Amino acid sequence: MQPASLSILTPTPLYPAHAGAKNHSLNALRQLSDYYTVDSYCLANQPQTVDWGPLPQWCRDLHAFAPSNPKHRGIDPPAVHLEFSQPMRDYLQQRWATKLPDLLQLEGTTMAQYAPFARHLGLKAIICTVHQVGFVAQWRRLQREKHWKLRARRLAGLLSLWLYEQRALRQCDLLVTLSETDQRTLARWQPKLNIVTVPAGVDLSQWPLCRQPQAPQQVLFVGNYFHPPNVEGALWLAREVWPLVQAQMPEARLMLAGRSPTPEIQQLASATIQVPGTIDDLQAVYRQSRVVAAPIFWGSGVRIKILEGLATGLPLVTTSLAAEGLALKHETHALFAETPQSFAAALVRILRTPRLAEQLGDAGRQLIAQDYDWQAIGRQLAQHYQRLL
Template identity: 85%
Template sequence: MQPASLSILTPTPLYPAHAGAKTHSLNALRQLSQYYTVDSYCLTKQPEAIDWGPLPQWCRDLRAFAPTKPTRRNLDPPAVDLEFSQPMLDYLQQRWQQAAPKLLQLEGTTMAQYAPFARRLGVQATICTVHQVGFVAQWRRLQREKSWPLRARRLAGLLSLWLYEQRALRHCDLLVTLSETDQQTLARWQPKLNIVTVPSGVDFAEWPLCRQQQAPQQVLFVGNYFHPPNVEGALWLAREVWPLVQAQMPEARLMLAGRSPTPEIQQMASATIAVPGTIDDLRAVYRQSRVVAAPIFWGSGVRIKILEGLAAGLPLVTTALAAEGLPLKPEEHALFAERPADFAAALVRILQNPELGAQLGDAGRQLIADRYDWRAIGLQLQQHYQALL
């Protein structure tokens, strides 16, 4: 029997996957290509310069389109308008009028704007992957703002996102959240929506144990610095926490790894803080580190970097919000701290106690192996998708 067709629309190219959402989407596509005939379409300012990487082996049709300014007048958030592409609509209309896919997968709530278009052209079912609930992220950001002009701006953004997500997500036949927390939030506002939780994960076979006894006393922070919560977390770690660690362990080093460090992040570089920029293979820096730090204070969804750090077998120090949606038990899978002094104390505790680091690292790695391997997650997605057909 011919596999059902699945089209996937993403707001950015999936390769190279230097951000958590990209990593999730790329792994999901790879797994779903085992069950469906996959076409993948993305937005990028330079479609002619795109590098598809491994995608051609998994996809039948691959296209990239430039975003364009929408002609419609609305109150949608700026992020929604930035992910509108008339050339993509024109291409899909021509292609789908001949044979519409059975399933359409939209990556992120801002891409849900394409769901009504798909329904008009005969797509049987539309799925939206909710990487984060936008209005929840904005609410948490608003709570952290101290400037009244910025608070007013965040409030306007919150209301705009809330109105958009309430309206747009109704046009999707299935919402896939990455955490039960996000599922419960959406269900509270939209109890009639079809919402399931399927976690993100890692390809466990590609993540060997990276913890090295001879590794230097290095703390590792990983983040895509296009994402504001990562910038805030990295700066908090470097400015508020790191001097306290240095006071107790002058030989310790901090690495702020990740794509596109902002000028503020780059200014943190010093004799004890490294800012290497984009790193293609994070496994190499995990081998050079003793502990992973993940201080995140706002946002929504699941942090892929935490899953990868745990898969690598490194101990983790994190905030409660960063670990949201993950069943991490304090003192068993990770250490938790919210204040600079407590966070620094947790880092020093692991750096000075290799046995504790090994205990936490082994427990975290086992949790990933048991519950977050992409092969099992891909099967969960396929089962939910088949229910729509």
Template identity: 40%
Template sequence: MRSVVVAKFVPWPPNSGDKRRTLGLVRALRRHGEVTLCAFETPDDDAAPLRAEGIDVRSVPLQRSVRGLLDGLRVGQSITAARFWDRRLAATVRGAVAEGTDVTLVGHVQFMPYAPSGRRGTYVVDMQNIESSLAGRIAASATGVKKVAWAAEAWALRRLESRTRRADVVSVVSDLDRDTLAGIVDHPRVLVVPNAWDEPDPLPPAQDPVVSFVALLSWGPNVEAAAWFAREVWPRVVEAVPGARLQLVGRNPAPAVQALAGPSVEVTGTVPDLAPWYQRTRVALAPLLTGGGSRMKILEALATGRPVVATAIGAEGLEDLVGRGVVVADEPAAMAQEIVALLGDPDRATELGLAGARAVGEDHSWTAAVRPLLAQLETPGTV
């Protein structure tokens, strides 16, 4: 089986949820045949490790221009789709498909315009989020011009998502996303391919009362989550546990996140290796107020043996892990209470974190996650 995968970025290093999902899917397809990966490449990306695994990587440097944005609006009609439209990547995809393919998999609904017309083989759209729902949530909490802009983007993305009816198979990350998509488009083959994590490797128990939010801290929902937690929840934690420390760990922290730094709050910026930061962590966080999909960072934290305290939205798509490594609390007082309890009981925190690591290994491996998709792709006559 030969597959062509169109992705947002070369997924190495796998330092974001988007890249980790792309890497998991590409590796799964590679185990079943040849894979050509067409993606943007930034100066921080490295295709060499993927090529060493036998993956044919064809990358295009990410360059944005007014002309590209206008072209993208014409092709994709959505601002977030237009930002990633590039004629060079389109030509790269066409060339790869023209060489022959059994499967063309497009990651993200915004990348659907890259799927060549007159395609050969099975066409799969992998939806990491229901993007119109995410944009709608952002619009609901915004004001003024931002509210209007995000509402318009939600409408445009909904139109784009309705085009998934042209795909042979659509994969989503959770039952909730499948149900949400069903309200947009009637598609006979929508499969749940959850986010996953191979080979959990629990770290030794943390020695100090440290709480961490590990995320891309330039992304709007993560910025909102960090600010809400630092202002509404963290003062309650510090009042109960005066020696507690909060680590906000992640790339490109927005000014609003940088402003949260203080005596008990550290904003790290980009770090070369997350392991030392997880080693210090007794409790990990997923305090999202908006968002979509399922939370790769929850799997990452649990894989290191760290329990996660999350909002209900933060744990969306991973509800099976609630009570198995994940604790849900939505209100500031309730969230602070759960965190204080775990900080004050290191043995319980360790036990809950190890339960999460076991759950990830048993139920959230990539081998298990991709099984329904591979069954569709490998069974003649099913698509």
């Protein structure tokens, strides 16, 4: 019997998967290709130059399309306008004219704008992966703004996102959140929607143990700096926390690794702070470090970089919001800290206590193996999808 067909629409090419959402989408596609015949379509400013990486071995049809300005903008958020593509709609309408896919998967709430188009063509099983609830992220960002002009801007963005997500997500037959927190939030506003939580994951075969006893006293922060919460977290770590660590451990070093550091991040570079820029082999950086720091104060969804950090076997110091949606316990899998003083104290404690670092690192990696293995997550997704069929 021929497997059911699944079409996946993504806002960016999935390879290389340098950002958390792309990493999640790529791994989900890989796992779902064991259960379905997969077609994958993405947006790209230069479609002809897209590097598909391993996707051809998992997908039947692969195409990239340039974004285009929608004819009617309305009050939708700017991200929705940026992810509109008439060429993609035209191609899919022609391809689906002869045979519709059994399932359509939209990656991210902004891609839910394609649900009414798919519904009009006759698709009856439309799924949206909710990487984060946009209006929740904006609300949390608003709470941190102090200047009234920025607060007004965030409030306008919050209202725009709320209106859009309320309308667009109603067009989907299944919403897949990455955390139970996001599931509860959406269910509060849309109690009739079909919402399930399937966690993000890590492929442990791609993430060997990186803890090295001879590693220098280095604290590692990893983040894609296109994502504003990562920029704010890195600045807070370098400006507020690091001087307190240095006062107790002058020999310690901080590395702010990640793609496309902003000028503000680059200016942090000093004798004790490294800003290496884009690094293709993150595992090498983990092997050079003693502890992972992940201070994040706003956003929604699950932070893939925390899962990857735990997979390496390094101890983690993070904030409660950054660990939202993950089964992490303070003093068991990681240390939680919210203020510069407590965060610095947690980092120094780990750097000075190798036994604690080992215990936290082992517990974190064991948690990943038990609860966040991608093969098990792929089975969960397929089971939910089958119910739609």
